[in-house]
Amino acid sequence: MEQGFGSDSVPPAGPIDKSKVLDVKPLRCLVPVFPSPNGMASGTTPQPSPFVCVPPSGPFPPGVSPFYPFLSPNESGRSAENHDGLGFGTPISPVPLNSFRTPTANGDTGPRRPGRPRGSNGLAAEDDDSQNHSDQFGSGYSVHANDVEDTSTGKKRGRPRKTRLSQSGSGSGSGSGNPATPPIEVDIDPLLNQLLASFKLVEIDQVKKADGDKELAGRILLVYDLFRRRMTQIEERRGETPGSARRPDLKGANLLMTRGARTNQTKRVGNVPGVEVGDIFFFRMELCLVGLHAPSMAGIDYMSVRLTGDEEPIAVSIVSSGGYDDEGDDGDVLIYTGQGGVQRRDGQMFDQKLERGNLALEKSMHRGNEVRVIRGVLDVQNGGRGKIYIYDGLYRVQESWAEKSKLGNCSIFRYKLIRVPGQPEAFTLWKSVQQWREGTVTRVGVILPDLTSGAESQPVCLVNDVDDEKGPAYFTYIPSLKYSKPFMKSNPSVGCQCLGGCQPGGTSCPCIQKNGGYLPFNPLGVLMSYKTLVHECGSACSCPPNCRNRISQAGPKARVEVFKTKNRGWGLRSWDPIRGGGFVCEYAGEVIEESRVGEFGNDGDDDYIFDATRMYEPLEAVRDYNDESKKVPYPLVISAKKGGNVARFMNHSCSPNVFWQLVVREINNETFYHVAFFAIRHIPPMQELTFDYGMVPPDKADRRRKKCLCGSLNCRGYFY
DNA sequence: GTTGATTCAACGGA
């Protein structure tokens, strides 16, 4: 098998003798074992290194026992909140939702999702709104947002709201290339209901709504992101948008908020429970949902406080994102411009007034209270369109003054804010990454500038700023999955003719049809929703390599690096921020035939196994609720011990930030399955990337296992 | 309670 990797192999000699540098005991998710009197390490061979690979397969200490939260009905209800920060421990109804309506106008036969018996959608009938939707033709979403709960009366009113995406009735608008697109009416309410129910966000009690925690904030942000992505995908499929902008970001957040799926609603000075310094956001509404910054557009958030009888406003948070001419490149200092002074309509300018946010900042300066600062930066991966918001922690207003604006010569207020010392790095880290990329500063601990030897389109740094270890054990870098033989011959299937790349709304594109009528990815490479199987374009397709339906075959999009962790061997992290659903990499390696799985996974000494047959809860939690096909675990087992890509360095965590998705591609009429990793949530730069290695079935629980060091509150205690 | 004004969005299109 080794020969198969020859062409890609790292040469044993070079400027650096990698065969020596890399010839170190592999340390992937290892247990640090120190000499101990209680004999915990008695079964292991003594090693000169303090770190050795120990499968703690022996008898467990008292109190530690294996548990399978999603297999044991007795246990499953004990405390859903305890499982993991994202509620993946929550059992999910396997019943998917039929949220589609049959085309209502013209009676034409538009694109339909294959494999779906029409007319037998008993599921939709379970929904009380399955009737009387014919009047909902209009422009875009029809939101019937009725009250969720009137807190004063405590009773609910009205029927459940209906929210639809419906194509406008403009029959003339057939300018795009899909004239046959029928009216698509999608009721997204069931989708939202399902999401809210799955993540236990249906009835958030008033206490939690007022003051949250990390676990709740994480669930809310996750549901928002999943819902928003799905709405975007549905929106896209509608084809042309007759009105102009649709705003799934606003609509989605509004729906969550009116249903009470929000937290930290009470304004406060200082940090907000559940949001950590360095956390990133991609929409202003995300800041609202978790109570970090309440206004949907305004830059200054403030509240009234009573000070010796008088009530006065003080600022609690500000967003600095380029709307005004701020100066904040110094890192820990920010010169912030007051609000107002420009007429948004016509751009006319006038003097700013000492009122609202400006007055609040002034008062905050005198009072000396902490002010949260969110810094917005342009999303370079998105071509400068869109912004990323970084929570940069607490600042204090040091001084303020008025000056004349460059444009219009109007009076504006300025506030100098100083960052409170002792907080984790956030915005300055972004600046450091930028300098690494430019090469203007040298990083400490760099062992190799590119461990892939050019095999990937971007270099992958190997760094150790923790100890003296010079690198992981020798392996061959291969960027993709190697099959010794194809898993199956498929019937020749048609490729697409999308010369410019597959585009949403292209009803004639067979690749879109294979994916249930939707393109699975957005232009940024974001997986719009988890699916049992994603069909990417293959060799029979006419689309170019940068087609948006070829995401996982294009290699990592973010610039990742392999680094030495403090206590878990080598790990993987990214210089770039990765948004929720964003593609990370595929799992490269050697496909292990089923008959040989045992020798690798069970008795063998292979720490680099990926096993799709294990049980993975996160996949259920983020799955596509419209995907009605049965989830059939594909028996794909991969070893990356001898050869692999960056994915082999991803550690296990019981609260992971990455999940995997099965992807299929057809090359020369042969079917190949791949495993692609995507971000569960937004991941700030330099945060370790982890996924859940999965649970082995109880009958195979005698596999060797390792003590888990993920450190999450919901840690299972071990992994395989 | 309602309404209007204010506001460092987020798009798509030109």
Next chain:
DNA sequence: CTCCGTTGAATCAA
């Protein structure tokens, strides 16, 4: 690629 116009939603203040 930058500019421009359109459509927005939370909150506050009246």
